[in-house]
Each structure stands twice: as structure tokens, then as C-alpha cells.
Amino acid sequence: MRVYLTGFMASGKSTVGPRAAARLGQPFLDLDRLITAHEGRSIPTVFAEDGEDYFRTLETEMLSRTTETDDPVVAVGGGALVDDDNRAFAKEHGLVIYLEVPVDTILERVAGDDTRRPLLEEDTGTRLPHDEQRNRIEELLDERRASYEAAHHTLSADRPVEEVVTDLVQLVANHSSP
DSSP states (O other), X not given: OOEEEEOSTTSSHHHHHHHHHHHHTOOXXXXXXXXXXXXXXXXXXXXXXXXXXXXXHHHHHHHHHGGGSSSOEEEOOTTGGGSHHHHHHHHHHSEEEEEEOOHXXXXXXXXXXXXXXXXXXXXXXOBOOHHHHHHHHHHHHHHHHHHHHTSSEEEEOSSOHHHHHHHHHHHHHHHHOO
């Protein structure tokens, strides 16, 4: 069964995804990595050079290619399934699971890594101050909430990774059972 993991940045899609895929005996795909490989440049560079609209077009293209792989677990970019067509595609071709985390957890995770996140940066590429990051995250979550909640299932990801993986694997197993 094809599984699409959606959720906000730092919700754990790229951490939980490969572990769940390994336990399920399925391949793992990360849309951001597929885009990076396709473009030969980083996501922040794509954003800086070609803008968010171009990036979203790439997400749609890479999402459509996930059906070329047998039953992958796919980490979908945080904004990919906000697009109605992308969300409908994922729901039609697999099980969509929303990894839900609160704003404070997102802020902690973002502060704890050095991943460039264009949506939390100034135009100059400098990370926004903490309060502005919080405001931006809250604003984006408000915009995306309905799209995330349209997933087949919601899974709390504000806990140890292995607990999330175990619950995700169980959810997929239950969904696959007749």
C-alpha cells in the first residue's frame, strides 16, 4: 500500500518515514530529495532562483511520479497537499496520514537543526527572529489546517519517534487488512 505522510515542516515526515518504510518492508521516497536530485540544487536555491510557484510545480510533478514505485512510503512536503489536485491525487493513490505537532514542538525542532527553511527566512536568506518564526508558523498552519485534516488519518507526532513509527505501521496494517 502506498502511504503519503503529510504535515508541517519539522513534523517528522523525513524521520518517521524511512523507519516506518523499513518496518513495513516498503521503499521510502522523500519529495524534497526527489526535487533536489531532479534539479541538481537545494530547495532553498530553487526558492531563491525560481520562486515558490516553480517549487510547487516541481512538487506536483514529483508527486505524480510516486506511482512509478511499488507501494512506497512518501514524505510529502509540508505544502504539497494544500493544492486540491495534489491532495486528491494522494488520497486516490494511497493512504494519507497527517503527522500533527504543536507550534512549540515545531519551533524546538527547527531551532535544533541547521536545515534551511525558506518559509522561515527573510528575503536575504537569514532566519527570521524567534517571534516572527512563531507568527509565520501559526499563519501557515492556519492556512493549511483544513488540507492536513483532510488526510485519511491524523497521528500525533509530538512524542518519541519509535512510538510514532509503531502507531503508523499499525495504522497501515489495519488499513490493509480486509
